[in-house]
Amino acid sequence: GGNASAxxxxxxxxxxxxxxxxYAAGLNALAGPLHGLANQExxxxxxxLSDKFEAEGKEVNAESITEFAWETLNAKKVIxxxxxxxxx
Numbered sequence: 001g002g003n004a005s006a007x008x009x010x011x012x013x014x015x016x017x018x019x020x021x022x023y024a025a026g027l028n029a030l031a032g033p034l035h036g037l038a039n040q041e042x043x044x045x046x047x048x049l050s051d052k053f054e055a056e057g058k059e060v061n062a063e064s065i066t067e068f069a070w071e072t073l074n075a076k077k078v079i080x081x082x083x084x085x086x087x088x
Contacts (some may be wrong), residue, residue, distance in 0.1 A: 005029040041080035045072070 009026030013019065029035060049068050050060075058064050072079055 004032065004035045038081055045080050 005026040008029040009022050012025040013022035030039070031037065049065065052058070052068065053060055053064060069079055
């Protein structure tokens with residue numbers, strides 16, 4: 001088990017590489033679509049929400065966010081960040 005970024009950081013560190021290189025390796029592992037790319041997709045979704053609300057003059061609150069979430073789901077899209085095993 002474990003996640004790719006932590007494993008990568010530990011693996012590179014176990015070679016006695018410079019700690020900064022170990023950290024950089026872990027950050028690079030986050031870029032994969034099966035790990036940290038979800039973070040980027042969540043940020044895109046939140047930015048889309050913000051842009052839409054600003055364009056429509058909507059207030060950001062629980063009701064408007066819920067509406068946006070349902071619009072996303074009804075469009076047969078996923079809400080990023082909710083596919084992780086920890087959240088199931």
